[in-house]
Amino acid sequence: MPGGRLRREDRHAIAAGLADGLGYAEIARQLDRPTSTISREVARNGGPGGYRADHAHYATESRARRSRPAPVAVPVEPDQYGRDPQLVREYAEQFALLMVEAGLPRMVSRVLAHLYTTDSRSLTAAELVQQLRVSPASISKAIAYLEQVEMVERRRDSGERHQYYVIEDDVWLRAWTTSARKNANWAEAAQYGAKLFGLDTPAGERLDKMGTFFAQLSDDMSGGPTALAADDALTLLAALLHAGTPLTAAQLSSALAWPRTRVDDALTAAETYAFFTDPVVIARRPNNTYTATAKPLRLTTSQRTALTKAAHAPPAG
Template sequence: MPGGRLTHQDRRHIARGLAEGLTYTEIARSLQRPISTITREVARNGGAGGYRADQAQQATAGRARRRRPISSSGPPATDAPGRDPHAVRDLEEQFTGAMTEAGLSRMTARVLTCMYTADSGSLTAAELVQHLQVSPASISKAVGELEQQGLIRRDRDPRRRRDRYVIDADAWVQGWIVSARRNVTMADLARKGAEIVGATTPAGARLKDVSEFFDHVGRHMIQAAEHWRQTSMSRRTISR
């Protein structure tokens, strides 16, 4: 399928397709683009009911103008030798869109993307502010959410007397386990709720179903994470 950024003509084609009631799949096929490209484009530019080609083009141009070069002390993803800066920025945008769809706020998703595309996997708040061109308060809120979900950790840099945020190889496993534990907590709460309202009542039956579902999902999520961790550790041991 063709790559590269959507053109103004592509966006007009998307707008026509939406007006005609075409599905995202049909629009993507007609443009020979991945469906994810179409869904992200529409989602960040007003949705299916509010998408306007001219406005989407202007918004994209505005985002491009706001991007500034990264200094050598900042995240090295776009500056690393042999990498196409435009391709890396497209990757960052797509990665951010995917994580936003998964439930992260856009700023939190941008910070996590920045962490993943930096070779060091370790950045300070100042470096994140510089790369993303946002306020320190925005970064503070985003890293707080990521720490809470177990996706990054905070290390103290004694040489520079500042915190560094680090993304570990097992970050997603930790985040997955945090999510699994929340499901187990929800299962316990629903089970207690069923006991309080009466297990034989309609409300109690609903809560019992909720409890069984979250208990089932939570336990299997934890088992899957532990299996992956063991498999990953074995693979790393062999590779050494």
């Protein structure tokens, strides 16, 4: 069964589940814990009607401090890169918590975080069980979820009996693509519903708006007009850096052999996605020319002045 003590976040989840009227078994399923763990936790700390997460956490910590002997300092050998293994494990758990807050199941997040932070790029089920101190069944369920969303691959070397799990270098691109496909499915289902109910009905109108939203979102994520304009903005930036002098939109259009509308869309995208090109951005000058320049907040006024003087000063002998 899954091991490890209940954390503060677990106890808040228990309190929320009790407030929503959930049974111990359902709360245990959501936390991937045995039902007996939840029932004992609630019984020790006020029962279903009086359970308070923070009070339960402090009470449990206090009992643990009173019962356990003084810890004996055990030196921890650094790993092959000179890192403290405990700090590495703590980072993986913090990384997992961020993914939980983003909506991923807790165990899935922990497995993904440990796979992503291992130097070997792969782990077996036994290694994951040992590192996370959970049951093989919990690992199997998490891996099945990650395989479904195409974030993990299951492999076996020739002649080997044990399987291992790998995160590819393009894992986030795969996840993005999978998400784009799901958005397209949402759009298709909503658009079909809009036709079924009729656009002149409240339900049909609502579904039509939903379909339009997810269709646009899927298009943008799959490399639609918005994504292409953002890529064009990078090309404009490269063109201005290469030219080394301010150019008008018409000059850019002629030099790149692009329609003027494409240049205008790319310039607009450059303003929208300035964070993406940071620390270099495209700036419009008073005479309607454009130039590549450092993002204003990257350099102070005094730094700009000093750099300008340095650029025009004769080279040191």
